[in-house]
Amino acid sequence: MVDPSQSGQDDTKRAVVNRFVDPANPVVFTLSGQVHHEENKRLLSSADLGFIKDRVIVEVNFDQLDATKRDHVFSSTRDRAMEGEEYKHVRQALEDALDADPELNALDEYYHQKAREGGDSADQANEDLADLMNTFDIESNDIAGLEVPGGNAVKTDGGESGSGGDGDGGGPTDPYVPDPVDNLKPEPTWLEIANPAAERGGPVTVRQGGTFQLHLRLDAENHFDERDDVQWMPISSGTAAHALSRQNRRRLKNGHTYVVFSVDESVSVGSTGKIEIQLAWNGGSDTLTASTDVIVGEPIEQDSADNVSSGAVSPEVIPYEDNTGDNPFNFGEESVVRYIPREDDRDQVYVALFNEKIQPILDNVTRSENVLNRYTREYMAHLAFEATMEHYQEDDSEIDEEARNRYHNRSAVTLMQAIAKNVDPSTLA
Known part of the structure; x- marks a missing residue:
């Protein structure tokens, strides 16, 4: 029909x-x-x-x-x-x-x-992990050995680890943490773009071949983001429109959310355009819009020695749904996470979704596919971030593997329970 x-x-x-x-x-x-x-x-x-x-x-x-x-x-x-x-x-x-x-x-x-088997959650988890590396200001030269070819995270304009006010993608700075929006409501009454360049009335610089975050500010409570009828629709126009592809959106927190875009490497530097965000809910009867001009800037500088982008680099997150056959885990149904370094390629972090304590939580997510994907991707990204930081600790080799797995198991359960209760995992100690 x-x-x-x-x-x-x-x-x-x-x-x-x-x-x-x-x-x-x-x-x-x-x-x-x-x-x-x-x-x-x-x-x-x-x-x-x-x-x-x-x-x-x-x-x-x-x-x-x-x-x-x-x-x-x-x-x-x-x-x-x-x-x-x-x-x-x-x-x-x-x-x-x-x-x-x-x-x-x-x-x-x-x-x-079908949703449990992956969908977009693995790709989104890799985006989230890259964001975490940026948010906590982890640089490739901060940790000995963290030189992973293929890392693609870059500094962004106005994101939580922005490169300062103008999005020039320069050296490391203090992470950008926006102030909470006052007087939050069950449904928003206003929406605005909060990238510093846009607030000054100028175009937001987006880097050729890179990624950038469009920072949105609104007066809506966090749980507004959990409603099934809420839609965030980006619309791009101008000569740069074809080069902008939406990747994902970060969860609403304290009146702030970020829409992540990739920028095609073939777009000409100096191309201009406009991005409009249309927010709709209640079946489209309630809407808000905000827009900003954009301009394509020079790509992030590359390290001439190894051609790796400056800024944070992250391993690849790989979900594991099944405990049968060959797999990288050693502890059966209690397995959680395993970091695998690779000499000639990007490191990998395997996350076990068949864990006996985690699987029931995922199985009980019946509200929607979007909610399940959010649980899965946030869980994988934060667990992978923890495993990555642990891997590069100097005393890592001295930790007993079984004791490490017990620690990760407890951490995994706490993390997933927090996500299920709509707690932002980034706030967990």
Whole structure:
């Protein structure tokens, strides 16, 4: 029904869906082919179908209900359901039917497992690890031996480890930690771009072939970021537009969030453009926008000796879902993390997601695929950061491997429990 190839029009999938339902309200009550009421995605989440709530449309057809009972469900204007006993009965019966449907449950489990197998979480964990290396001001020359070819983190303009006010990507500075926004609200009333250059009214410099963070400031409480109906949509224009690719977005904290972009290495230095961030919630009925000009600057200087970018370098994070067959771990279901140095390539950190204490927490994430990906990527990034710092400690070889694993096991459980409680892992001691 919503296949664009069958629609006869050159539309995106979302545009085709929009002709049938509001994507934020995919459960519809119909009468004689007309929609008389909509329910949002929380009903599907309540039926433990969080992983298909963005993939299904549910129609509740009232054509066979007699007129008297129908009048007890719909208002006289027929534009919404009356929230009386009859409506509550229908809604509960619908939730029970969805919860008991074997095909829907099988589909939900399929997408749950698909999300557990990785998706974008591994790539995002590598981005987060690079951010952590920058946030804590870890430089390649700060730690003996931390010279990993392939590291791609760079200094950014206005991020938590920005290179100062102008985003020139120079030498190490104190990490940039923004002041908390005052008077935070359940839903924001304003949104602005807080990169220093943008605040001065000038263009934000983005580095050819590098990455940069667009710093957003708004008056929303942290849990606003957890809502399923919240959408952050970056729109770029100008001669530099084709070169800007969104990578990920850092979680809202104290009124601040960061959208991370990569910059194509083939874009010409001096190219200009504009980035607009559109924030929408409540099915798109509430929106805020903010924009800034950008200009492409010279790439970050390379070390002529080994051609490695200056700034932080990080190993590659690799999730491990299965404890069967060959794997880098030694402690079975209690395995947590393993750092593997490589002489001629980028170091690797393997993170065990099959850990007997971690797996149940991940299995119980039924709210949505986005939430599961967030849990997984933040867990992997912070555990990998801990393992990386430990690997380069001078007395690392003196630590008993079993004792080290017990320490990591306790740390992993604390970390994952904190993430599940919506605590920012960066704040943990």
